[in-house]
Amino acid sequence: MPKVTIEGKTVEVENGTTIIRAAAQAGIEIPHFCWHPGLSVAGNCRMCLVEIEKMPKLAIACATQVSDGMVVHVNSEKAIEARKAVLEFILINHPLDCPICDEAGECNLQDYTYSYGPGHSALEEAKNKKPKRVPLGPNVVYDAERCILCSRCIRVMDEVVKNPTLTFVERGDRVYIDTFPGKELNDPYSMNVIDVCPVGALTNRDYRFKARVWETSSTEGICAGCSRGCNINIWVRNNEILRLTPRFNPEVNSYWMCDNGRLNSFREVNSAERLNSPLVRKDGVLQEAGWDESLAHAADALKPFSKDEIAVFGSAYSSVEDNYILQKFAKQVLGTTNIDFLQHTIEGDQDNLLIRADKTPNSCGAREAGVVSSKGVDSKKIFELIAAGKIKALYVMDDDIAASKEIEELLTKLDVLIVNHWVKTKTTQLADVVFPSATFAEKYGTFVNFLGRVQMFRPAVSTLEQERVPGRFTMSRLDKFGSAFDKWNKGPRRNVRSSWEIISAVGNLLGGKMRYQSAQKVFDEIAQVAPSFKGLSYAKLGDRGALLSRQGSGSIGKKSKEEALVS
Numbered sequence: 040m041p042k043v044t045i046e047g048k049t050v051e052v053e054n055g056t057t058i059i060r061a062a063a064q065a066g067i068e069i070p071h072f073c074w075h076p077g078l079s080v081a082g083n084c085r086m087c088l089v090e091i092e093k094m095p096k097l098a099i100a101c102a103t104q105v106s107d108g109m110v111v112h113v114n115s116e117k118a119i120e121a122r123k124a125v126l127e128f129i130l131i132n133h134p135l136d137c138p139i140c141d142e143a144g145e146c147n148l149q150d151y152t153y154s155y156g157p158g159h160s161a162l163e164e165a166k167n168k169k170p171k172r173v174p175l176g177p178n179v180v181y182d183a184e185r186c187i188l189c190s191r192c193i194r195v196m197d198e199v200v201k202n203p204t205l206t207f208v209e210r211g212d213r214v215y216i217d218t219f220p221g222k223e224l225n226d227p228y229s230m231n232v233i234d235v236c237p238v239g240a241l242t243n244r245d246y247r248f249k250a251r252v253w254e255t256s257s258t259e260g261i262c263a264g265c266s267r268g269c270n271i272n273i274w275v276r277n278n279e280i281l282r283l284t285p286r287f288n289p290e291v292n293s294y295w296m297c298d299n300g301r302l303n304s305f306r307e308v309n310s311a312e313r314l315n316s317p318l319v320r321k322d323g324v325l326q327e328a329g330w331d332e333s334l335a336h337a338a339d340a341l342k343p344f345s346k347d348e349i350a351v352f353g354s355a356y357s358s359v360e361d362n363y364i365l366q367k368f369a370k371q372v373l374g375t376t377n378i379d380f381l382q383h384t385i386e387g388d389q390d391n392l393l394i395r396a397d398k399t400p401n402s403c404g405a406r407e408a409g410v411v412s413s414k415g416v417d418s419k420k421i422f423e424l425i426a427a428g429k430i431k432a433l434y435v436m437d438d439d440i441a442a443s444k445e446i447e448e449l450l451t452k453l454d455v456l457i458v459n460h461w462v463k464t465k466t467t468q469l470a471d472v473v474f475p476s477a478t479f480a481e482k483y484g485t486f487v488n489f490l491g492r493v494q495m496f497r498p499a500v501s502t503l504e505q506e507r508v509p510g511r512f513t514m515s516r517l518d519k520f521g522s523a524f525d526k527w528n529k530g531p532r533r534n535v536r537s538s539w540e541i542i543s544a545v546g547n548l549l550g551g552k553m554r555y556q557s558a559q560k561v562f563d564e565i566a567q568v569a570p571s572f573k574g575l576s577y578a579k580l581g582d583r584g585a586l587l588s589r590q591g592s593g594s595i596g597k598k599s600k601e602e603a604l605v606s
């Protein structure tokens with residue numbers, strides 16, 4: 040394997056490795072615009088020019104392969120001078136409108152110009168005028184004056200999405216990007232062009248002009264839009280999620296995510312329908328109540344029923360920790376095995392890139408955590424037993440099971456219905472006690488994706504839980520600006536709790552011993568009792584997750600339709 044020395048640092052790399060990748064392995068960044076690690080090499084921006092000893096001319100680091108003994112200088116006088124000239128050239132027709140550009144603060148052109156640019160322009164002529172604010176499709180707007188013609192957007196659509204939609208039109212200094220005649224940029228993955236654009240030429244129609252990036256915090260999370268579990272960054276200002284962007288995980292989503300997940304998977308977190316207080320039905324009307332009162336009310340309401348008269352529904356929208364506590368509560372405290380959760384699948388809405396037909400993030404995790412029907416009592420049977428008047432009390436965690444008219448009517452037959460959810464739903468409207476629960480963006484937890492990868496998420500939005508139990512939120516992290524995640528989260532905090540905590544509290548009032556300080560402690564217990572989670576911990580999951588141990592999974596889960604599709 041060749042050894043190359045870059046900026047005085049020697050690394051050994053695979054045959055065929057390019058200088059830019061070898062430098063990355065050595066922890067050295069070579070400035071670049073058109074090169075992207077997930078795309079083919081275009082070599083058109085010339086920003087990555089480096090000086091190589093014994094070579095007469097500078098070479099582009101993105102397309103030049105290393106050879107044994109090669110010595111590369113990224114910051115020699117010649118390389119810096121070339122970089123400065125490239126930047127001056129790129130900026131000739133650039134509008135320099137950073138103060139009103141959405142990309143400012145996270146723009147490669149802005150950053151490199153500050154680091155390497157000439158600081159002035161020799162141009163005296165008027166700048167070229169090009170098309171501005173051109174909608175390329177429902178979600179993406181194009182500003183040709185900011186475009187540096189790197190072709191990343193074209194390559195994403197050609198190579199990743201496999202839907203060639205964009206192309207260069209015109210020539211010379213009039214070139215710009217456009218869709219092919221008769222085409223629109225309306226693919227389910229169209230918004231990935233925004234992420235790869237190194238400048239502010241492509242902007243997100245949903246997010247543009249909502250915030251300056253330095254006013255927001257970004258937190259690592261997992262998309263809850265389907266069972267792929269794409270890794271994301273959640274961008275928040277004043278406790279409101281403003282946008283999601285994909286986060287690199289080669290095992291799950293590479294650099295990409297779908298538009299539906301990006302635009303819709305966080306809407307319920309910001310929803311005006313969010314529940315902000317426990318509710319207890321009094322005189323036929325749901326009324327706000329304190330936590331202690333509602334927890335006691337729920338426990339008292341469940342007491343009169345025998346184990347066969349009670350059923351519980353877990354949720355594929357909730358975390359592994361929530362589902363584990365729910366099944367423990369059902370089996371050990373209530374003594375019932377009437378337990379299941381509902382699938383939410385859209386048949387046919389699946390492709391070979393990312394999108395999965397299962398529109399929940401954790402059906403595999405709910406099953407692995409023990410929310411599985413047994414003794415022939417699955418969700419269908421539970422509904423039959425409710426209809427027959429045999430099941431009289433139901434606990435529903437984080438799911439709107441009354442979405443159909445038929446089930447809605449069935450639920451009215453119950454003597455007691457207790458529901459956890461983050462928004463008002465048809466199910467909460469029928470409940471006797473409602474607990475406002477935290478969403479995936481407000482708590483720690485894990486999801487297991489359809490491939491069996493356990494992935495951790497963290498709170499991106501602050502809630503009152505953080506004031507009440509500050510010790511639970513000690514796994515702090517810093518965003519790219521070095522600020523703690525809640526530096527900008529000055530907005531109102533919701534009065535919500537994680538479902539595992541709510542259910543433990545009800546369980547303890549009924550004589551259970553479910554005392555956990557944090558989701559992490561719940562997960563540690565799962566890793567001890569569930570063979571498929573054996574050896575895992577939050578620390579081991581890191582930011583890329585870890586696979587379940589398949590040898591153990593039979594102990595608590597059956598193979599789902601979704602998993603069967605994969606195998």
Ligand code: SF4
Pocket residue numbers: 185186187188189190191192193216235236237238240241
């Ligand atoms: S729009 Fe952005 S990604 Fe596309 S060519 Fe222009 S600068 Fe590159």
Ligand code: SF4
Pocket residue numbers: 262263264265266267268269292296297298299300301304393394395
């Ligand atoms: S593919 Fe699924 S997990 Fe990924 S972004 Fe889309 S909805 Fe979210």
